[in-house]
Amino acid sequence: MNPVDLRSDTVTRPSPGMRAAIAAAEVGDDVLGDDPTVQRLQQRVAQMLGKEAALFVPSGSMANLVSIRAVCEPGDEIIADDTTHSYNFETAAPAAVAGVSLRLIHTPRGIFSGAQVANLVRPQAAHYPNSRMVIIENTNNRGGGSVWPVETVAEVRAVADQHGLHLHMDGARLLNACVARGLKPTDYTRHVDTVSLCFSKGLGAPIGSIVAGPQPFIQRAHRFRKMFGGGMRQVGILAAAALYALDHNVERLAEDHANARRLAQALAELPGISLDPATVETNIVIFDIDQRYGTAADFVACLRERGVWMLPIGPQRVRAVTHLDVTATQIDSAIRVLRQFCSRMPT
Numbered sequence: 001m002n003p004v005d006l007r008s009d010t011v012t013r014p015s016p017g018m019r020a021a022i023a024a025a026e027v028g029d030d031v032l033g034d035d036p037t038v039q040r041l042q043q044r045v046a047q048m049l050g051k052e053a054a055l056f057v058p059s060g061s062m063a064n065l066v067s068i069r070a071v072c073e074p075g076d077e078i079i080a081d082d083t084t085h086s087y088n089f090e091t092a093a094p095a096a097v098a099g100v101s102l103r104l105i106h107t108p109r110g111i112f113s114g115a116q117v118a119n120l121v122r123p124q125a126a127h128y129p130n131s132r133m134v135i136i137e138n139t140n141n142r143g144g145g146s147v148w149p150v151e152t153v154a155e156v157r158a159v160a161d162q163h164g165l166h167l168h169m170d171g172a173r174l175l176n177a178c179v180a181r182g183l184k185p186t187d188y189t190r191h192v193d194t195v196s197l198c199f200s201k202g203l204g205a206p207i208g209s210i211v212a213g214p215q216p217f218i219q220r221a222h223r224f225r226k227m228f229g230g231g232m233r234q235v236g237i238l239a240a241a242a243l244y245a246l247d248h249n250v251e252r253l254a255e256d257h258a259n260a261r262r263l264a265q266a267l268a269e270l271p272g273i274s275l276d277p278a279t280v281e282t283n284i285v286i287f288d289i290d291q292r293y294g295t296a297a298d299f300v301a302c303l304r305e306r307g308v309w310m311l312p313i314g315p316q317r318v319r320a321v322t323h324l325d326v327t328a329t330q331i332d333s334a335i336r337v338l339r340q341f342c343s344r345m346p347t
Helices: 016-023 036-048 060-071 114-120 150-163 174-181 185-189 215-227 236-248 253-268 296-305 328-343
Strands: 053-057 076-081 101-105 130-137 166-171 194-198 209-213 284-289 317-321
Touching: 016 236, 036 053, 036 209, 036 236, 053 060, 053 215, 053 236, 060 130, 060 166, 060 194, 060 209, 060 215, 101 114, 114 150, 130 150, 150 166, 150 185, 166 174, 166 185, 174 185, 174 194, 174 253, 209 215, 253 284, 253 317, 253 328, 296 317, 296 328
Parallel strands: 076 101, 076 130, 130 166, 166 194
Antiparallel strands: 053 209, 194 209, 284 317
């Protein structure tokens, strides 16, 4: 039996249609600026996100890093939540490569207020770093796929304007947020200066992210992409996959959200599992287990033996992510495995 792989939405594989688009892609040398498929992708995404220009990059981490370096100088400071991807999962690149520090907000699910940002803006004095940027992550991974309310983004925008801060949205899963709320991307992006989007998660492409913003910002980001080793040559084959994903894999994100809600409801009914299904807004399910199951790593290892794959993300915390390679039937199978396994544990 094929495993039900819920480790991440990054494990998706290109569909036959996407592979055909890759094979048929018209290519050039993107470092020299003449890959027509990359140009088409960048123009399309810039328009979709309501920005002047966009830049295709290898990964979401690079999208965030070139954004940070294009805006900040060494010694500047970024305000972000302590769940933020740039703080947790980018190997300290903001500090190591861009020379900036992060000042962190703590919230339960990664969504903070304008007032919380204002409280962390540094005074203009020689003793302090220069507050320069705010990063919001939508949806928020460690927050369980939480979706930012548009009005909260607008509130943070207003505070950023008051203090001269650049507002960047890490929108790796932005389209999940849009599908979940029935919104257009521009409903969010009109409130931010720059935004990134990932193609290799729920959209199902094998690689690639993009960052969008004003033309001068993209020109600087392009320079830093080169500096950081992100220049790519006949990359139209990957841009073609991203274009296919935008054409075919956006609306279907709703299926992933429905599968995640069904999984969350079943988990919440099991003994020793702590989860409020109402917190599952998109395709990420995070839950806590009590010690009867051992650690999260023990729990995940036992499930893996039974053909259900998840990730431990804390001593007693587990994450499961639905995606286009997991069907509703497979979710049913995973729920049966979980019920059988948990029913055998001592109370």
